[in-house]
Amino acid sequence: MNKNYVFSLLGLFILAFGNAQNYKKPLVSAIKEADLRTDMYQLAADQFWGREAGTLDELKVSMWLADKAKEAGMKPAGDNGTFFQFFDMYRHQVIPQSTLKIGDNSLKLWKDFLVAEPVNASLDAEIVYAGNTEPEDLAKLNIQGKILAINASDKNIPKDMTLFVRRYPGFVRNKYYNKASELGAKAIIFITDDISEQSWVEVLPQMTRGSYGVEGLREKITNNIPVLWIKRENAGWVKNNPKASLSLITETYQYPSVNIIGKIEGTDPVLKNEYVLLSGHQDHDGIRHPVKNDTIYNGADDNASTCVAMLAMARAYKKQPGKRSILFVFHGAEERGLLGSRWHAAHPVVPKENIVAVLNGDMIGRNENNEAALLGGNSPHKNSEELVKMAEDANNESTKFKYLKDWDSPSHAEYFYFRSDHLPYAKIGIPAIFFTSVLHDQYHTPQDESENINYKKLFKMTEWMYRTSWKVANETVRPKVISNFSLER
Ligand SMILES: [Zn+2]
Incomplete structure (x- = not known):
């Protein structure tokens, strides 16, 4: 047999088994840990100043990101030939x-009493002070047409989760509402207990800010009854069932937020019209409120980590483009309720059917070097066998993370699968996965800082996302x- 014959046999063999x-x-060598660190x-x-959606700080960082995206080799893919896709948030x-x-x-608003949810209310009514009553015993009291004042209690509330103190007033509300x-x-007027005494300072910034929405989500305020909080040192105010008059006025207005969107075109004349969407939030x-004398919530892990990973991947794709194009979406207003991704999923800058997959990252720079989670990797959250296999093959090639599978379980206390920007895309039928190194003690505190990032881990997570995206960008058949597939929570 001659050499050519052997090669053509080999070729047939390869074709047959595909x-x-x-x-x-993939050009992994183009991704540099030093770049991740610098960015x-x-x-x-x-x-x-913590890049808050709907503020000048968010606009400022958006300009920075657009400059960086350009420098990394992306072309603008936002509105009107820019890197920006502006949208209106309702507030x-x-x-x-x-x-x-x-x-x-x-009583003074935000000092003597808190308003848990922005609603309108105008009422004069008698207060019924219920003391330590559990919800199942409320029926024994006559609260029809009255204001219920009740001592908050943690009975039957699960406590094993991150940011428990901050979330606690919400759990108490749900228990009784x-x-x-x-x-x-x-x-309802809740009177603080030990835990909610600590919650007060943590929920104050959330409650004063109010709530946010976007087209199709919380456009209007609810008709819920008002839920207020007072401190236990002031419980005497409500104890003798006095009359109360409450006037709550909620204003609704619109603020801009923005997605930063760039692309690197593919090399295949046909497949370049299809896009792998790399996703993070800016x-x-x-x-x-201050924690350890710091008040700026810089969100290094959450989610500057994925933004800098996306810039690093862009540099690799610039040097060596894939067959399909890559669409980089740095979503705005994720922390206000996945608003930027909801907006872009409803108003994509490329036809929806041309988005072959969404690879989202959120918090990819912390915890053990050899562990990570792929959310949407397991049933019932998995929405594409082929996409998950590509991510798993990519992991087996090099990074070899051990999967933190419980984070993808529907019974996990954090419901983490439902908390990042892949979700609106999964909901409209686009294969979507979520890469993360999961939560940690400094999550949503001012201590989520650059110096606390594990850069080896961030590099490995970037490599994993990049290797996965490379497969999606180049495999003949799209996932x-x-x-x-349906998403019930
Ligand atoms: Zn995040």
């Missing part, structure tokens, strides 16, 4: 003219969506 790659290897120290620096906020009078006491409103209460939590 396993061989007919494309180049991180700029993006998560105090200069951007609902209780205004300072709101009043609460209990008996003879006029349905029962109280079913029994005809006009409002915003974080702005300036809030399919599992036909009966």
Whole structure:
């Protein structure tokens, strides 16, 4: 047999089994840990004041990102030939003219009482002080048409989760709300317990900010009954069932937020019209209550980590483009409820059917070097067999992370699968996965800083996302969506 004959046999063999790659290897050497570090120290620096959506700081960091995207070799893919896709956020906020009078006491908003959810209310009613009553016993009281005042209690509330203290007032609210409103209460006043005493300072910045929405989500305020909080040192205000009059005025207005979008075109004349969407979010939590003498929530891991990884991947794709094009979307307003990704999923800059997959990263720079999670990697969150296999093959090639599978379980206390920007895309039938190195003690605190990033880990996570995206960009057949996939939480 001559050499050519051997090669053509080999060729037939390869064709028959279809396993061989007919494309180049990924250019991992173009991704540099030093670049990740340099970009991180700029993006998560105090200069951007925590990058809060709907603020000048977010606009400022968006300009920085657009410059960086250009430098990394991307072409603009936002609106009108720019890197920007602006959208309107709805914002609902209780205004300072709101009043609460209990008996003879006029209470000061945000000092004497908190308003958990921005709603409108105008009512005069008697208070029923319920003391330590659990929800199942509320029916024994007559609260129809009255204001229920009740001591917060942590009974039956699971405690094993991150940011428990910050989330606790919400859990207390959920524990009582349905029962109280079913029994005809006009409002609820919670009186703090040990835990919510600590929560006060943490929820104050959230409650004063109000709530946010976007087209199709929280465009209007709810008709829920008002939920208020007072401190236990002031419990005397409500104890003798006095009359109260409450006037809550909520204002709704619109603010801009922005997605930064760039692309690197593919080399294949046909496949270049298809896009692999690499996703992260640029915003974080702005300036809030101090923790360890710091008030700037710089969000280094959350989610400057993925933004700098996307810039690094762009440099690799610039040097060696794939067959398909890469669409880089740095979403805005993720922390306000996945607003930028909801907007882009509804108004994509390329036809929706040309987005072959979404590879989202959120918090990819912390914890053990050899562990990570692929959310959407397991049933029932998995929406594409082929996409998950590509991510797993990419992991087996080099990074070899051990999977933190429980984070993808529907019974996981954090519901983490539902908390990042891949979700709106999965909901509209695009194969989508979520790479993460998961939560840690400094999550959503001012200590989520550049110097606390594990750069070896960030490099490995970037490599994993890049190797996965390279397969999606080059494989002949695009990943399919599992036909009966549906997202119930
Ligand atoms: Zn995040």
